Amino acid sequence: MRVLGIETSCDETGVAIFDDALPAGEGLLAHRLYSQIDMHADYGGVVPELASRDHIRKLVPLVREVMTAAGCQPQDIGGIAYTAGPGLAGALLTGALMARSLAYAWKVPAIPVHHMEGHLLAPLLEARAPGFPFVALLVSGGHTQLMRVDGIGRYQLLGESIDDAAGEAFDKVAKMLDLNYPGGPEVARLALQGNPEAFAFPRPMLDRPGLDFSFSGLKTAVLTARNQTPDYPQKTADLCASFEAAAVDTLIRKCLRALKETGLKRLVLAGGVSANRKLRHDLAEALKPLGGEAFYPAPAFCTDNGAMIAYAGCQRLRAGERAGLEVSVKARWPMTELPAVG
Ligand code: KG4
Numbered sequence: 001m002r003v004l005g006i007e008t009s010c011d012e013t014g015v016a017i018f019d020d021a022l023p024a025g026e027g028l029l030a031h032r033l034y035s036q037i038d039m040h041a042d043y044g045g046v047v048p049e050l051a052s053r054d055h056i057r058k059l060v061p062l063v064r065e066v067m068t069a070a071g072c073q074p075q076d077i078g079g080i081a082y083t084a085g086p087g088l089a090g091a092l093l094t095g096a097l098m099a100r101s102l103a104y105a106w107k108v109p110a111i112p113v114h115h116m117e118g119h120l121l122a123p124l125l126e127a128r129a130p131g132f133p134f135v136a137l138l139v140s141g142g143h144t145q146l147m148r149v150d151g152i153g154r155y156q157l158l159g160e161s162i163d164d165a166a167g168e169a170f171d172k173v174a175k176m177l178d179l180n181y182p183g184g185p186e187v188a189r190l191a192l193q194g195n196p197e198a199f200a201f202p203r204p205m206l207d208r209p210g211l212d213f214s215f216s217g218l219k220t221a222v223l224t225a226r227n228q229t230p231d232y233p234q235k236t237a238d239l240c241a242s243f244e245a246a247a248v249d250t251l252i253r254k255c256l257r258a259l260k261e262t263g264l265k266r267l268v269l270a271g272g273v274s275a276n277r278k279l280r281h282d283l284a285e286a287l288k289p290l291g292g293e294a295f296y297p298a299p300a301f302c303t304d305n306g307a308m309i310a311y312a313g314c315q316r317l318r319a320g321e322r323a324g325l326e327v328s329v330k331a332r333w334p335m336t337e338l339p340a341v342g
């Protein structure tokens, strides 16, 4: 079945077509992404109303482009998947309406997809895909969660951030250092020129049992160091490197703890922060002695995209899930409420 996927939960318009009849790693027929980052950068963050208007402008051209690139006519499409939440309500509605209307016109089912399930399943687009069960670390701008995953829709929350998400912490640190939005990639880029040991930042919640995270204290520690340290040429780079080291170290140690507690060896990383190179490198080193294995989406599919939505929707449509004609989106939506597939 060929499924058209539409992602509009935040500041990227993503459209893709996935075909599950093709061999593993080859099912993605075409994908397009339009990022609104330049538009929001002037404001230092996403402006929801501008995001919605821009999705409306881009959706039809992107769907056309993807259909042409995949060599598809409407009759080749078996279903349409769209991100129904969590995210910005107005932005979600643009994609939901587009998907629901196309599905109605083309007489195919539409399927609402949970954005974080999309992220979680993105590594399954790859030829080297992880088998179930595995532990997943979801690290995006809005979420930091450790999950035990026994199948699609079989999610057990092991731990999550009690305050800021990991990506949010990167973005806030970037902002306090006058770096561009979105901050994650900027902090990571500057960190390469800095000394990760210049500042001894806390590794929050490692001294306590459990798998929850907290990043707000770390963020405050960076702010205090910025204010109390006299300026020197490398200061910003050193702050970035030391912050990144503390954040990455915290994420990795919680992942190892989760593997130990579940007795599993496979670890999936997904969401925008999983693009972070230091995280990938240090995690590989940490897993070596344990015989653990890490799986990631391709770099283009770590951050928001349509491919992961097409993939997740396809799995649920295959299992017979269908949505009615209503258009409903959920700004908040716990992933553990999703029905199990199979
Ligand atoms: O998954 P995503 O595209 O959107 C959400 O669903 O939130 O994640 C975006 C987040 C942003 O906070 C961004 O700063 C962060 O991912 N990010 C990174 C990197 N690339 C993106 N954080 C650290 N290092 C990176 N290389």
Ligand code: ZN
Pocket: 115, 119, 140, 141, 271, 272, 303, 304
């Ligand atoms: Zn996302």
